[in-house]
Amino acid sequence: MDKIKIFAPATIANVGPGYDIFGLALENIGDTIEMQWTDKKGIHIHPIDGFPDLPTTAEENIAGIVAIEMLKQQKIKRGLDIRIHKNVMPGSGLGSSGSSAAGAAFALNELLGKPFSQTELIQFAMLGEKATSGKAHADNVAASILGGFTIIKGYEPLQVFNIPFPENLHIAIVHPQIEVKTSDSKKVLKKELGLDAVIKQCGNVAGLVAGMMGNDFTLIGASMNDLIAEPIRSFLIPGYKEAKKLALENGAIGCSISGSGPSIFAFTEGKIKAEEIALLFANFYNNLGIANKVYCSGINGNGCEVL
Amino acid sequence: MDKIKIFAPATIANVGPGYDIFGLALENIGDTIEMQWTDKKGIHIHPIDGFPDLPTTAEENIAGIVAIEMLKQQKIKRGLDIRIHKNVMPGSGLGSSGSSAAGAAFALNELLGKPFSQTELIQFAMLGEKATSGKAHADNVAASILGGFTIIKGYEPLQVFNIPFPENLHIAIVHPQIEVKTSDSKKVLKKELGLDAVIKQCGNVAGLVAGMMGNDFTLIGASMNDLIAEPIRSFLIPGYKEAKKLALENGAIGCSISGSGPSIFAFTEGKIKAEEIALLFANFYNNLGIANKVYCSGINGNGCEVL
Numbered sequence: 001m002d003k004i005k006i007f008a009p010a011t012i013a014n015v016g017p018g019y020d021i022f023g024l025a026l027e028n029i030g031d032t033i034e035m036q037w038t039d040k041k042g043i044h045i046h047p048i049d050g051f052p053d054l055p056t057t058a059e060e061n062i063a064g065i066v067a068i069e070m071l072k073q074q075k076i077k078r079g080l081d082i083r084i085h086k087n088v089m090p091g092s093g094l095g096s097s098g099s100s101a102a103g104a105a106f107a108l109n110e111l112l113g114k115p116f117s118q119t120e121l122i123q124f125a126m127l128g129e130k131a132t133s134g135k136a137h138a139d140n141v142a143a144s145i146l147g148g149f150t151i152i153k154g155y156e157p158l159q160v161f162n163i164p165f166p167e168n169l170h171i172a173i174v175h176p177q178i179e180v181k182t183s184d185s186k187k188v189l190k191k192e193l194g195l196d197a198v199i200k201q202c203g204n205v206a207g208l209v210a211g212m213m214g215n216d217f218t219l220i221g222a223s224m225n226d227l228i229a230e231p232i233r234s235f236l237i238p239g240y241k242e243a244k245k246l247a248l249e250n251g252a253i254g255c256s257i258s259g260s261g262p263s264i265f266a267f268t269e270g271k272i273k274a275e276e277i278a279l280l281f282a283n284f285y286n287n288l289g290i291a292n293k294v295y296c297s298g299i300n301g302n303g304c305e306v307l
Numbered sequence: 308m309d310k311i312k313i314f315a316p317a318t319i320a321n322v323g324p325g326y327d328i329f330g331l332a333l334e335n336i337g338d339t340i341e342m343q344w345t346d347k348k349g350i351h352i353h354p355i356d357g358f359p360d361l362p363t364t365a366e367e368n369i370a371g372i373v374a375i376e377m378l379k380q381q382k383i384k385r386g387l388d389i390r391i392h393k394n395v396m397p398g399s400g401l402g403s404s405g406s407s408a409a410g411a412a413f414a415l416n417e418l419l420g421k422p423f424s425q426t427e428l429i430q431f432a433m434l435g436e437k438a439t440s441g442k443a444h445a446d447n448v449a450a451s452i453l454g455g456f457t458i459i460k461g462y463e464p465l466q467v468f469n470i471p472f473p474e475n476l477h478i479a480i481v482h483p484q485i486e487v488k489t490s491d492s493k494k495v496l497k498k499e500l501g502l503d504a505v506i507k508q509c510g511n512v513a514g515l516v517a518g519m520m521g522n523d524f525t526l527i528g529a530s531m532n533d534l535i536a537e538p539i540r541s542f543l544i545p546g547y548k549e550a551k552k553l554a555l556e557n558g559a560i561g562c563s564i565s566g567s568g569p570s571i572f573a574f575t576e577g578k579i580k581a582e583e584i585a586l587l588f589a590n591f592y593n594n595l596g597i598a599n600k601v602y603c604s605g606i607n608g609n610g611c612e613v614l
Contacts (some may be wrong), residue, residue: 022513151448193500202508206325206460206512209516213517
């Protein structure tokens with residue numbers, strides 16, 4: 001294969017109580033990546049439309065960092081041309097860097113004739129995450145590569161699995177366009193959690209997994225509480241508490257921060273309710289005078305795919 | 308109804324990573340309770356066969372404490388006669404006090420014509436737990452009342468639910484007869500957990516729920532790690548590490564401490580393997596010169612039941 005075009009979905013990490021362990025893939029939101037072998041040596045990354053600040057040097061670009069390591073491991077020295085189209089802003093909390101990292105790993109694996117397993121692709125993509133956020137977290141990249149609702153059971157060794165989810169579960173998302181960098185956002189978190197809080201967090205984790213697998217919307221809703229990131233990060237997002245209240249009062253099942261924010265997502269039963277909540281989110285942030293973008297999506301069961 | 312005889316199963320709490328949130332009910336191990344109205348005022352509790360140290364004063368006996376509160380709430384002043392038969396020792400870590408508390412609540416509810424919901428019965432039974440261990444934990448009593456594999460999602464308010472479990476999941480248990488009191492055993496636990504440990508614990512909780520619901524024995528096994536109680540309580544149980552190693556090396560799926568110990572349980576695929584592991588446990592503790600009792604059981608899907 002000489003060239004390929006793929007889609008790598010954006011993702012919601014943490015998903016309420018699943019700090020660093022839960023992730024889910026979104027539909028129609030994410031990166032489209034075109035990759036081809038060239039005669040020109042090295043990795044050539046085109047400037048990214050609409051995002052002139054994103055680096056194009058391979059050693060600094062997320063996709064480039066991933067590709068360098070994969071080519072090194074395969075001992076391949078061919079020239080590679082990468083073109084990335086993003087429709088989700090970096091710093092949104094929707095796994096923008098994760099999409100590029102996951103998409104690069106997936107696309108290059110296809111070009112190479114699929115020498116790597118999905119777990120290996122996740123590990124390569126994690127290198128991209130490490131370069132961006134300082135921590136090689138897997139929740140975004142695993143969800144982007146595998147699709148669906150993914151769980152990182154552990155990191156040493158990396159153990160990732162998918163669970164079934166209700167077909168009719170939809171998501172309303174608002175991205176209030178203020179910047180919260182993942183690396184900053186991780187710094188504000190407490191380094192320890194009291195035992196009572198750990199027990200509550202574990203109860204919510206168990207509830208969310210059981211709710212997803214058992215199509216139990218009530219249980220999903222009751223489990224969407226987070227005692228690690230939300231109590232602290234919510235203060236970094238203007239209007240978060242009011243937006244969450246608005247969503248819950250208008251029929252959303254649950255509402256939380258997507259990844260490290262500032263995007264906020266709400267689970268709904270059905271697509272129509274998601275569209276209704278998305279509109280409420282947009283109006284709310286418009287009234288606050290904060291530029292925002294809203295999305296509606298189901299859970300993307302496919303993950304990265306060839307276009 | 309004037310009299311009733313019920314069975315209240317013994318239980319395994321925590322079940323690996325689910326500290327204070329997971330519980331499961333056992334088959335054929337537990338309390339048999341006979342209860343009847345009498346003309347004699349007050350609550351009369353017969354001495355418990357084989358356990359002369361257990362109090363028979365209503366205000367001090369677990370079943371009595373539960374019954375007092377239930378009768379008070381129903382404004383009933385009839386005399387009550389309670390006879391408890393135990394086949395699991397107090398202080399075993401198999402929810403001995405929980406069986407008496409759960410059984411008393413269940414039996415009295417039947418005698419009263421079922422005025423209370425299952426959640427209310429759990430709450431009454433928790434009063435018995437509080438009297439014994441100082442903490443009104445629900446993991447044993449909920450599993451004993453509801454049966455199956457139960458999850459305490461939260462305590463404020465009490466939210467309990469059951470998840471499906473693999474039919475072929477069996478349990479080998481050994482009770483090395485040394486005493487570890489729950490109240491002492493809770494004291495030795497750390498009051499805080501580092502964030503990395505919390506993430507691992509949550510990953511294991513998610514894995515165990517998904518493994519149970521998805522009939523995935525490999526995932527169940529990989530998730531049977533506990534970072535809260537096991538690292539500390541294991542030191543209170545002589546031979547724990549060796550017994551666990553023995554079980555795992557001989558085909559057990561996972562192995563951990565039952566409740567606050569000293570009983571140790573191992574999950575197996577199939578009944579024959581459970582019997583094999585139980586025998587290994589018995590031989591191991593016999594060789595150490597520690598008196599012990601072994602049990603084999605599936606998960607009891609019925610919970611408390613009228614005999």
